[in-house]
Amino acid sequence: MSGRQHSRRPQPSSSIALFAISALVIGAGWFAYTLMPEGGRWPGAGAPSATPAATATAEASTPPVADATATPPAAEPTASVAPAPATSPTFTVAAIGDLLFDLGPRQLIAAKGGKAPLAKVASLLRAADLTIANLETTLSNRGTAVTGKPANLIFNGDPRGIASITSSGIDLVSLANNHAMDHGRPALIDTLAALDKAGVGHAGAGLDSKAAWKPALITVKGHTIAYVTATQILPAHFASGTDRAGVAVGRPISRAVAAVRAAKKKAEFVIVSIHWGIEQSYTPNAGQKRDARALIDAGADVVLSHHPHVMQGIDTYKGKLIAYSLGNFLFPYKTVEGRKSIILRFTLGPKGATNITAVPVYLGQWGRPVPQTGASARSILGKLASSSKPMGTSITIKGDIGYIKP
Ligand SMILES: [Zn+2]
Numbered sequence: 454m455s456g457r458q459h460s461r462r463p464q465p466s467s468s469i470a471l472f473a474i475s476a477l478v479i480g481a482g483w484f485a486y487t488l489m490p491e492g493g494r495w496p497g498a499g500a501p502s503a504t505p506a507a508t509a510t511a512e513a514s515t516p517p518v519a520d521a522t523a524t525p526p527a528a529e530p531t532a533s534v535a536p537a538p539a540t541s542p543t544f545t546v547a548a549i550g551d552l553l554f555d556l557g558p559r560q561l562i563a564a565k566g567g568k569a570p571l572a573k574v575a576s577l578l579r580a581a582d583l584t585i586a587n588l589e590t591t592l593s594n595r596g597t598a599v600t601g602k603p604a605n606l607i608f609n610g611d612p613r614g615i616a617s618i619t620s621s622g623i624d625l626v627s628l629a630n631n632h633a634m635d636h637g638r639p640a641l642i643d644t645l646a647a648l649d650k651a652g653v654g655h656a657g658a659g660l661d662s663k664a665a666w667k668p669a670l671i672t673v674k675g676h677t678i679a680y681v682t683a684t685q686i687l688p689a690h691f692a693s694g695t696d697r698a699g700v701a702v703g704r705p706i707s708r709a710v711a712a713v714r715a716a717k718k719k720a721e722f723v724i725v726s727i728h729w730g731i732e733q734s735y736t737p738n739a740g741q742k743r744d745a746r747a748l749i750d751a752g753a754d755v756v757l758s759h760h761p762h763v764m765q766g767i768d769t770y771k772g773k774l775i776a777y778s779l780g781n782f783l784f785p786y787k788t789v790e791g792r793k794s795i796i797l798r799f800t801l802g803p804k805g806a807t808n809i810t811a812v813p814v815y816l817g818q819w820g821r822p823v824p825q826t827g828a829s830a831r832s833i834l835g836k837l838a839s840s841s842k843p844m845g846t847s848i849t850i851k852g853d854i855g856y857i858k859p
Pocket residue numbers: 630631632686728759760
């Protein structure tokens with residue numbers, strides 16, 4: 454979903470009923486969308502235009518906007534659709550990999566504007582009630598490049614990239630990664646402010662460790678969700694401290710486990726992203742497996758993680774979904790394999806994650822994600838299937854979509 458940036462408009466008294474209608478329309482749209490792939494038409498073409506289904510509570514280190522919890526704007530009423538409750542037992546989630554607004558995406562933004570990097574996938578992302586990504590760059594023109602890292606691995610994303618995040622309906626981003634502090638505290642401050650101003654929830658980095666560990670809270674179709682993130686990959690000086698800006702450090706996993714336990718007391722669902730693993734490895738290591746299980750034992754409902762720059766397998770533990778690495782999503786990565794990616798979609802509700810599917814994308818020129826069909830779709834989904842098979846997960850490809858059975 455998207456459009457919380459518009460939610461600060463004064464609401465008409467009928468907004469709740471109209472929101473209910475819009476929620477129903479979105480639900481129907483998602484359902485149709487899920488069932489569509491056999492038809493041979495790319496599902497994004499039929500995806501509903503986004504109407505907000507979620508409201509964020511900015512748990513930011515910078516002051517949250519005063520009305521961040523405002524009721525979302527109403528859709529145009531549809532005469533033939535009867536009003537329905539604004540809540541639903543389930544909601545849909547789309548999860549994606551690393552977003553980088555430097556290098557190729559920066560060139561694309563300069564040529565075609567801030568929305569261009571995600572324009573080809575925006576309707577697919579907006580079709581979900583809740584969309585989650587890893588923001589692997591800052592959004593800033595300020596700061597000084599950090600020392601102790603190779604120059605080609607220091608990024609500062611074009612601040613205009615925020616338009617890609619909002620126009621594609623990304624609701625939550627993780628900032629817990631090995632690039633959040635590439636340009637120091639000033640660039641982090643700009644990034645936090647840009648996300649807060651746009652109404653995008655974020656977690657995993659802040660102006661001190663308390664802020665870095667604060668989960669992002671969001672309400673989707675009447676359900677509260679806490680997003681907890683931390684990184685196991687970082688230059689040591691990226692760590693947040695009592696009076697030091699930085700990231701939430703997830704190694705050892707104990708503090709993240711405690712954060713999940715605390716979040717579970719505040720929210721109905723807890724979604725976790727940990728930045729971990731080995732670059733270009735398709736197999737989660739023993740530490741990832743152990744830590745994912747510890748997070749689920751502590752109450753995590755889903756683990757959606759990042760860093761290896763390729764897709765690792767899809768797994769479950771105690772019936773809870775684990776994506777060990779979602780790979781790159783907006784990234785001019787150096788290898789063909791690192792440009793294969795997916796939009797991981799599922800329904801979250803009392804039965805956990807159900808209707809799990811993968812929409813294949815390829816990161817083409819500028820590292821821009823483009824939905825794939827035919828042989829390219831099969832190649833991407835085949836790779837995901839082979840990584841997932843050792844975990845007992847099967848993936849059936851039908852109509853360019855991967856249907857995932859853990
Ligand atoms: Zn990383």
